[in-house]
Amino acid sequence: MEIINEMRVMFLSKSENESFSRVAAASFISPLDPTVSELVEIKTAVSEAVSNAIIHGYDGTIGVVTLEMRILDTRTVEITVTDQGKGIPDIEKAKEPLFTTKPDEERAGMGFTVMETFMDSMEIDSAPDKGTRIMMKKSLTTDLT
Amino acid sequence: MDILFEETNQILTIFLSGELDHHNCIAAKDRIGLKLSMGSYHKILYHLEGLTFMDSSGIGLIANGCKIASVFDAKVYLYTENEKHLKIFTMSNMQELVTLISSRKELDAVWKSSMK
Numbered sequence: 029m030e031i032i033n034e035m036r037v038m039f040l041s042k043s044e045n046e047s048f049s050r051v052a053a054a055s056f057i058s059p060l061d062p063t064v065s066e067l068v069e070i071k072t073a074v075s076e077a078v079s080n081a082i083i084h085g086y087d088g089t090i091g092v093v094t095l096e097m098r099i100l101d102t103r104t105v106e107i108t109v110t111d112q113g114k115g116i117p118d119i120e121k122a123k124e125p126l127f128t129t130k131p132d133e134e135r136a137g138m139g140f141t142v143m144e145t146f147m148d149s150m151e152i153d154s155a156p157d158k159g160t161r162i163m164m165k166k167s168l169t170t171d172l173t
Numbered sequence: 174m175d176i177l178f179e180e181t182n183q184i185l186t187i188f189l190s191g192e193l194d195h196h197n198c199i200a201a202k203d204r205i206g207l208k209l210s211m212g213s214y215h216k217i218l219y220h221l222e223g224l225t226f227m228d229s230s231g232i233g234l235i236a237n238g239c240k241i242a243s244v245f246d247a248k249v250y251l252y253t254e255n256e257k258h259l260k261i262f263t264m265s266n267m268q269e270l271v272t273l274i275s276s277r278k279e280l281d282a283v284w285k286s287s288m289k
Contacts (some may be wrong), residue, residue, distance in 0.1 A: 141265075
């Protein structure tokens with residue numbers, strides 16, 4: 029697939045950066061003129077992935093979260109969110125709806141379900157004490173050409 | 174994110190506006206929890222039409238309110254016409270905890286009957 033454009037931003041695992049990551053993602057894809065629905069879905073998926081890195085990956089400690097985005101073949105958006113946190117021991121379990129390791133904090137355990145629902149595809153690479161990488165893709169429907 | 178409370182006859186309406194994510198959810202949860210624990214309400218309405226963004230943090234926020242509301246047996250309603258927000262709530266089976274209201278007409282009907 030041809031890479032039309034790409035960007036990478038790195039920021040500390042502070043929860044106030046969740047909104048920054050959404051704004052960065054929205055700005056990057058704005059030249060593609062996404063529909064409001066597509067824009068909301070991408071912003072929500074980015075917010076979930078970044079929240080996952082901050083809350084579960086670094087779990088109160090400070091590390092670096094990397095958001096990478098690519099535009100492939102003119103209308104496909106690829107998003108990768110990476111952390112070097114504690115990793116996910118059981119990915120399939122973590123993907124189950126309503127599963128959370130933090131029930132006492134009223135976490136919904138719906139982050140991965142939301143990402144899977146709002147994006148076309150989602151893949152997770154993770155290893156204990158190494159970190160987690162979440163890769164998502166979405167093809168935008170409107171073709172301006 | 175802004176939170177506004179409105180009380181009438183032991184009915185509490187909680188207006189949320191702005192962006193709701195995991196960052197500002199903690200403060201919102203504390204503020205709403207304090208308000209709920211200080212009163213005794215028959216009905217609680219989460220009015221989310223002012224929310225411009227919400228991720229899955231909204232589920233935890235509402236679920237926490239329902240837990241507190243269950244102490245005084247209050248019925249909880251949630252009003253939003255935003256399709257994405259409704260999708261997030263329904264995929265987490267929130268309708269088992271609250272009455273989801275997705276139109277102004279439905280809201281008016283439910284509220285008119287609750288005032289009787």
